[in-house]
Amino acid sequence: MYPAELVKPMREDLTNVGFEELQTAEAVDAALSKEGTTLVVVNSVCGCAAANARPGARMSLQNAKRPDNIATVFAGVDKEAVERAREYMIPFPPSSPSMALFKDGELVHMLERHHIEGRPAELIAENLMDAYNEHC
Numbered sequence: 001m002y003p004a005e006l007v008k009p010m011r012e013d014l015t016n017v018g019f020e021e022l023q024t025a026e027a028v029d030a031a032l033s034k035e036g037t038t039l040v041v042v043n044s045v046c047g048c049a050a051a052n053a054r055p056g057a058r059m060s061l062q063n064a065k066r067p068d069n070i071a072t073v074f075a076g077v078d079k080e081a082v083e084r085a086r087e088y089m090i091p092f093p094p095s096s097p098s099m100a101l102f103k104d105g106e107l108v109h110m111l112e113r114h115h116i117e118g119r120p121a122e123l124i125a126e127n128l129m130d131a132y133n134e135h136c
Helices: 004-015 025-032 047-060 079-088 121-135
Strands: 037-043 069-074 098-103 106-111
Touching: 004 037, 004 047, 004 069, 025 037, 025 069, 025 079, 037 047, 037 079, 037 121, 047 121, 069 079, 079 098, 098 121, 106 121
Parallel strands: 037 069
Antiparallel strands: 037 098, 098 106
16 A cells, blocks of 8 residues: 555646546446446556556547546555556456546456557547547
């Protein structure tokens, strides 16, 4: 578990643009039981989260179509919430960072760490925007 003061600015990278923090399994269940589309970002302290995932997620929100709900869980911090979110992401193996788009609680698009690591934030944003255009 990482100290709260260490991850605070990393959380705020997403919460400052409207992402809802999900810190319990119940919060994840509630978020994914909503009608419509929900983007869940599994946040992380790693460099690819800072350089690629979080900026890509933020940029993706500039699209004309976007998810009805945006939420985040933090790997290595919100253990219970991350475990529950990953249950919804099956059959994909756990990876951090990662991003999943759900429609009416069903997984419709997934970006795993290997889709994020080493790729520019703009490419990640474009991938997400294509998913929004198809599913939102």
